[in-house]
Amino acid sequence: MKKIFFYLWILLIMSVCSYNLTIHYIPNIVYEVFHNKIEKNQSIGDNEIKHFDIPNHKSRDVVMPNPDFLYSTIFYDLSEKDLNINANMPDSTYWSVSFYKPNTINWFVKNDQEFVTKNLDLTLTFNDSGSENVIKSPVKKGFMIIRILVEKKDQKSIELYRTLQKNIVIN
Amino acid sequence: MKNKIIIPILVLLSIIIGGYIAFKKINSSVQNNEFSIKNGNWTVNPNMDLKDSYQRAYISRIGVFALDEKEALYFLSSKDNNGNPLSSDFDYQIIGSPPKGRYWSYTLYGEDYFLVKNDANIYTINKENLTKDKPIMVSSTKKDINWLPSGNETKFHITLRVYNPDESVYKNLESLDLPIIKKIEK
Numbered sequence: 001m002k003k004i005f006f007y008l009w010i011l012l013i014m015s016v017c018s019y020n021l022t023i024h025y026i027p028n029i030v031y032e033v034f035h036n037k038i039e040k041n042q043s044i045g046d047n048e049i050k051h052f053d054i055p056n057h058k059s060r061d062v063v064m065p066n067p068d069f070l071y072s073t074i075f076y077d078l079s080e081k082d083l084n085i086n087a088n089m090p091d092s093t094y095w096s097v098s099f100y101k102p103n104t105i106n107w108f109v110k111n112d113q114e115f116v117t118k119n120l121d122l123t124l125t126f127n128d129s130g131s132e133n134v135i136k137s138p139v140k141k142g143f144m145i146i147r148i149l150v151e152k153k154d155q156k157s158i159e160l161y162r163t164l165q166k167n168i169v170i171n
Numbered sequence: 172m173k174n175k176i177i178i179p180i181l182v183l184l185s186i187i188i189g190g191y192i193a194f195k196k197i198n199s200s201v202q203n204n205e206f207s208i209k210n211g212n213w214t215v216n217p218n219m220d221l222k223d224s225y226q227r228a229y230i231s232r233i234g235v236f237a238l239d240e241k242e243a244l245y246f247l248s249s250k251d252n253n254g255n256p257l258s259s260d261f262d263y264q265i266i267g268s269p270p271k272g273r274y275w276s277y278t279l280y281g282e283d284y285f286l287v288k289n290d291a292n293i294y295t296i297n298k299e300n301l302t303k304d305k306p307i308m309v310s311s312t313k314k315d316i317n318w319l320p321s322g323n324e325t326k327f328h329i330t331l332r333v334y335n336p337d338e339s340v341y342k343n344l345e346s347l348d349l350p351i352i353k354k355i356e357k
Contacts, residue, residue, distance in 0.1 A: 010181055011184060014182060014186075015184075015188040019192055022189055022190045023225055026228035027227050056286060059286065060285055063285065064234065065285075068276055094273060096242065098238060104236065106236070106238055109239060151298065151300070152299050153300065
């Protein structure tokens with residue numbers, strides 16, 4: 001009888017630990033599921049950029065996509081080298097660069113009005129930085145999203161922004 | 172020998188029990204909009220303490236890869252002005268102005284939080300494509316102007332996004348005048 005209580009007590013303690021660990025790692029699980037889904041569905045690896053078209057009802061990679069945006073994404077890994085982001089961004093619409101930790105927290109966002117130029121020339125590094133164009137990542141691995149707003153859905157606007165989107169270069 | 176069997180069973184059971192309760196609790200918090208600010212039938216993305224792992228788990232479930240509240244506000248509603256769930260069985264008018272900001276849009280999502288299939292491929296009404304002084308019509312049948320199709324969704328949500336909101340918007344999120352979603356006869 002004593003032994004049963006002992007086992008129940010152990011089960012309770014371990015369940016509490018399991019509960020806390022699950023809560024702690026739910027964001028990382030969500031992130032990893034998304035990471036694997038993108039790698040598998042889009043055939044891209046870390047430090048490779050993927051340009052997505054304007055979302056529609058077939059876009060099922062991430063919940064609540066904004067159908068006014070062109071998204072470019074990258075799973076970055078700074079273990080071996082820094083990442084350079086070069087682009088000629090639009091000058092007449094909202095765009096932004098944002099970074100996320102593997103626990104899905106948005107640790108950096110800067111939009112077109114906050115950048116001094118539309119010619120994007122950024123370096124993402126895990127090391128210390130001292131320059132305005134260098135962004136220090138708090139994590140070696142994470143996720144970046146560049147959003148370009150396409151408010152008018154006429155063909156000319158869409159084509160213009162698609163061209164600019166495809167010119168975003170990562171090296 | 173007995174312990175060699177019992178210990179792994181206890182470990183496995185504890186993982187299942189702890190994990191199940193954790194997911195159940197987070198899902199319940201999401202459904203009850205536990206950390207959201209409420210304004211009428213709208214809820215807005217929450218004031219979060221991101222050092223708290225429970226709140227981090229919560230946000231990863233409701234809006235993974237959303238922007239922080241300084242960049243964008245996300246107002247969500249799944250109910251009409253009478254508190255009834257939004258459904259494509261009915262038509263709705265969105266009456267009133269969105270909070271001031273650089274860009275705003277209304278987007279309709281199904282119960283699964285993905286965009287709703289419709290023949291017209293219209294998913295959003297925004298600051299640019301809105302015909303001013305006319306209400307936004309949410310309907311499963313085609314409308315000539317400001318039409319936001321609801322497809323065949325038995326339940327859906329409307330998200331109002333405001334990018335770079337005016338400073339004043341943040342000051343009274345709970346009492347801010349927000350548009351109403353009014354049910355109308357088909």
